[in-house]
Amino acid sequence: MEWNKPPPQQAAHPEELNGGGGGGGNLNVNGGGMFVKVMTDEQMEVLRKQIAVYATICEQLVELHKSLTSQHDLAGARLVNLYSDPFVTSGGHKITGRQRWTPTPVQLQILERIFDQGNGAPSKQKIKEITAELCQHGQISETNVYNWFQNRRARSKRKQQATQQNHAESEVETEVESPNEKKTKPDDFQTPQIASSKPEDLCFQNPEANSAMHSMD
Amino acid sequence: MEWNKPPPQQAAHPEELNGGGGGGGNLNVNGGGMFVKVMTDEQMEVLRKQIAVYATICEQLVELHKSLTSQHDLAGARLVNLYSDPFVTSGGHKITGRQRWTPTPVQLQILERIFDQGNGAPSKQKIKEITAELCQHGQISETNVYNWFQNRRARSKRKQQATQQNHAESEVETEVESPNEKKTKPDDFQTPQIASSKPEDLCFQNPEANSAMHSMD
DNA sequence: CTTTTATGAATGAAGG
DNA sequence: CCTTCATTCATAAAAG
Numbered sequence: 198m199e200w201n202k203p204p205p206q207q208a209a210h211p212e213e214l215n216g217g218g219g220g221g222g223n224l225n226v227n228g229g230g231m232f233v234k235v236m237t238d239e240q241m242e243v244l245r246k247q248i249a250v251y252a253t254i255c256e257q258l259v260e261l262h263k264s265l266t267s268q269h270d271l272a273g274a275r276l277v278n279l280y281s282d283p284f285v286t287s288g289g290h291k292i293t294g295r296q297r298w299t300p301t302p303v304q305l306q307i308l309e310r311i312f313d314q315g316n317g318a319p320s321k322q323k324i325k326e327i328t329a330e331l332c333q334h335g336q337i338s339e340t341n342v343y344n345w346f347q348n349r350r351a352r353s354k355r356k357q358q359a360t361q362q363n364h365a366e367s368e369v370e371t372e373v374e375s376p377n378e379k380k381t382k383p384d385d386f387q388t389p390q391i392a393s394s395k396p397e398d399l400c401f402q403n404p405e406a407n408s409a410m411h412s413m414d
Numbered sequence: 415m416e417w418n419k420p421p422p423q424q425a426a427h428p429e430e431l432n433g434g435g436g437g438g439g440n441l442n443v444n445g446g447g448m449f450v451k452v453m454t455d456e457q458m459e460v461l462r463k464q465i466a467v468y469a470t471i472c473e474q475l476v477e478l479h480k481s482l483t484s485q486h487d488l489a490g491a492r493l494v495n496l497y498s499d500p501f502v503t504s505g506g507h508k509i510t511g512r513q514r515w516t517p518t519p520v521q522l523q524i525l526e527r528i529f530d531q532g533n534g535a536p537s538k539q540k541i542k543e544i545t546a547e548l549c550q551h552g553q554i555s556e557t558n559v560y561n562w563f564q565n566r567r568a569r570s571k572r573k574q575q576a577t578q579q580n581h582a583e584s585e586v587e588t589e590v591e592s593p594n595e596k597k598t599k600p601d602d603f604q605t606p607q608i609a610s611s612k613p614e615d616l617c618f619q620n621p622e623a624n625s626a627m628h629s630m631d
Numbered sequence: 632c633t634t635t636t637a638t639g640a641a642t643g644a645a646g647g
Numbered sequence: 648c649c650t651t652c653a654t655t656c657a658t659a660a661a662a663g
Contacts, residue, residue, distance in 0.1 A: 558643080565642070632663100641654100
């Protein structure tokens with residue numbers, strides 16, 4: 198989840214904006230003097246996830262149903278009716294849209310340059326500075342910068358590893374982990390397939406549905 | 415559906431943003447030239463309906479399933495397979511064992527609930543209990559639980575910091591000292607069934623959500 | 632428009 | 648507790 202919320206960084210009139218950026222549904226006044234409710238990114242995210250709960254449950258139930266009724270397509274038809282809600286079906290493929298920061302060419306150039314200067318692992322303070330500079334070329338947050346370097350480092354590294362595939366074969370390439378593993382790794386996971394064995398694993402927050410699930414046990 | 419996309423300020427053409435379904439969202443520009451997301455009453459109503467749709471679908475599917483499984487006992491097994499196999503369900507890539515634990519939706523939900531109950535820093539004993547409970551819903555170890563709380567706490571904190579970072583860069587570095595105001599709850603548009611009381615009371619995110627929505631087209 | 636790729640972001644785990 | 652890393656997820660952009 199995003200601990201990164203593009204904050205109103207260059208607000209010319211902060212007092213008019215989402216108060217404090219602290220999140221929370223607010224009543225704001227826009228330019229026209231009209232009152233509107235404002236939804237913060239956090240709220241959006243929470244909502245998205247809550248909806249995702251239902252989406253997940255629905256998908257699993259639908260899949261289950263498909264497998265159960267592969268002979269007769271009755272269930273399919275019934276499901277279609279259920280999904281006739283205009284909001285769901287009217288061209289909206291995505292319930293929620295998450296937007297992500299996309300660096301402008303200028304920003305990217307600057308970032309690349311800094312990255313090439315070698316100083317890996319920019320400190321907090323360094324990130325602040327960089328962010329401040331990049332901010333002049335488009336909206337950006339410190340988190341964006343942090344992530345960028347994080348990804349850049351990781352992918353640079355990975356690419357390098359992939360490059361040296363020449364002589365790696367002869368080395369001790371044991372697929373399994375060394376027997377005397379030091380790290381207290383969680384007790385070795387069993388086969389991925391194993392797991393819970395009860396239908397009520399379907400997670401419902403809806404009391405009614407929940408009881409329904411239980412009776413399915 | 416997509417409400418107003420936030421600030422793709424590098425190429426934002428507001429007229430292309432409001433693509434979404436039933437909504438009548440606004441992309442407002444205030445005096446400072448900043449974009450804010452707003453939600454109208456109409457949108458809220460639509461959202462409420464959408465969530466309600468899921469609740470209904472789930473209930474009906476559950477009922478459907480119930481009646482079907484009363485005749486076919488093997489259905490229960492299938493449900494388990496469908497649901498509890500996070501490895502297969504996420505995109506259908508390699509079935510080869512994964513190294514890192516991935517909480518199932520149920521587990522996550524439980525964890526979140528416990529986390530929200532406030533008692534930070536679960537004791538060793540507490541972790542044991544939690545692990546025991548979560549074990550009923552999928553493979554897990556105490557280390558996993560411990561790490562989860564560790565990460566959850568740290569990231570919650572960081573997120574809060576990022577959120578309240580609403581000062582322009584021209585300001586002197588004043589250490590954050592504002593009252594730790596809890597994020598306020600969005601106006602209660604959430605359906606009672608799945609409502610959570612706080613934004614950070616997040617449910618779970620599931621990669622299947624998208625495909626679920628897709629398959630329902 | 633559909634598929635593929637590139638990459639921003641999320642997160643479990645390790646280290647200090 | 649904090650930061651860092653590795654891996655994975657999701658999506659904007661590019662390719663077909």
